[in-house]
Amino acid sequence: MKLSGKTQLIGIIGWPVDHSFSPAMQNAALEAAGLDWAYVPLPVQPEHLGSAVRGLSSLGFRGVNVTIPHKQEVLQHLDELDADANAIGAVNTIVIEQGTERSWLVGYNTDSSGLLADLMNLGVDVAGRDCLVLGAGGAARAVAYGLAITGGRIQVLARRVDQARQIVKILLPYLTTARLHYRPTGTRLSARPLSELRDVVYNVSAPIIVNSTPLGMGPQLAGSVWPDRMPFPKGAFVYDLVYNTPQTKLMRQAEAAGCHTANGLGMLIQQGALAFQLWTGEEPDLEAMSAAVS
Numbered sequence: 001m002k003l004s005g006k007t008q009l010i011g012i013i014g015w016p017v018d019h020s021f022s023p024a025m026q027n028a029a030l031e032a033a034g035l036d037w038a039y040v041p042l043p044v045q046p047e048h049l050g051s052a053v054r055g056l057s058s059l060g061f062r063g064v065n066v067t068i069p070h071k072q073e074v075l076q077h078l079d080e081l082d083a084d085a086n087a088i089g090a091v092n093t094i095v096i097e098q099g100t101e102r103s104w105l106v107g108y109n110t111d112s113s114g115l116l117a118d119l120m121n122l123g124v125d126v127a128g129r130d131c132l133v134l135g136a137g138g139a140a141r142a143v144a145y146g147l148a149i150t151g152g153r154i155q156v157l158a159r160r161v162d163q164a165r166q167i168v169k170i171l172l173p174y175l176t177t178a179r180l181h182y183r184p185t186g187t188r189l190s191a192r193p194l195s196e197l198r199d200v201v202y203n204v205s206a207p208i209i210v211n212s213t214p215l216g217m218g219p220q221l222a223g224s225v226w227p228d229r230m231p232f233p234k235g236a237f238v239y240d241l242v243y244n245t246p247q248t249k250l251m252r253q254a255e256a257a258g259c260h261t262a263n264g265l266g267m268l269i270q271q272g273a274l275a276f277q278l279w280t281g282e283e284p285d286l287e288a289m290s291a292a293v294s
């Protein structure tokens with residue numbers, strides 16, 4: 001990649017950002033598209049978030065991805081939010097729009113659409129299906145929202161049930177609006193303590209189970225949110241958001257029980273592809289993105 005003063009910059013802000021797959025993935029897509037653009041990692045300490053975001057426009061950036069720990073804090077520094085980011089209360093992509101007199105920053109969340117796109121590629125139909133979201137952090141919020149607007153019956157299970165209840169409280173108002181892609185009957189979104197997983201499992205049918213905890217990743221590589229020897233419901237599909245290992249312990253447990261599984265690499269690529277489209281207006285080369293991170 002040859003950089004010049006004309007190279008259009010995009011990037012990712014987080015703290016830390018060294019672990020991120022996005023620079024390799026996005027630069028591969030930019031190169032495949034023949035664009036004179038570059039995607040740079042931008043480590044930004046939490047106390048510098050506001051000044052860093054405000055400076056992006058002056059530095060000529062077209063936009064950035066936002067990762068841990070800034071996805072929620074960044075909202076206060078933006079001018080506008082798209083509907084998904086507003087409902088989820090978190091932003092993973094910023095687009096800097098240039099007007100004639102000023103620029104303005106628009107926040108998007110492509111995590112939920114990225115998950116839905118990957119599930120569609122995998123042939124997993126969500127509408128009308130039981131969905132268990134395990135964990136109640138930032139990613140779980142995007143997952144629960146995506147599955148709910150597509151017509152899943154969602155139970156969010158977390159070791160701190162207050163966190164799961166908070167997700168339900170935040171998302172429910174958005175699930176009563178006309179934005180829903182599908183209108184199922186009955187309760188669509190509820191919260192349970194993770195300690196009740198066994199009871200929940202006996203009362204669902206062929207669910208989609210999404211691990212939205214970091215168990216199975218990095219220092220918790222050997223961990224799984226699923227207790228050993230606990231059976232999986234018949235016909236369950238297990239999706240693990242963890243993407244930096246081809247098969248997590250949860251996936252091995254589920255496959256041993258005859259379930260289909262996927263890790264979070266497809267979602268990572270799809271959320272990145274959506275961000276790429278928002279910045280460039282072009283469809284990225286998914287194969288180039290995938291090859292860069294596989």
Ligand code: NAP
Pocket residue numbers: 068111135136137138139140158159160163194212213214215217225241242243264265267268269271
């Ligand atoms: P987060 O905000 O820190 O939330 C993590 C959640 O997991 C919290 O509810 C936390 O509970 C729970 N948790 C952590 N350790 C646990 C344990 N030992 N037992 C039970 N629950 C536990 O993190 P996040 O941003 O939501 O990310 C979660 C995972 O998703 C990460 O691995 C991240 O890399 C992955 N992710 C993947 C994609 C993708 O594109 N594939 C996108 C986003 C995120 P407490 O609050 O009680 O600690």
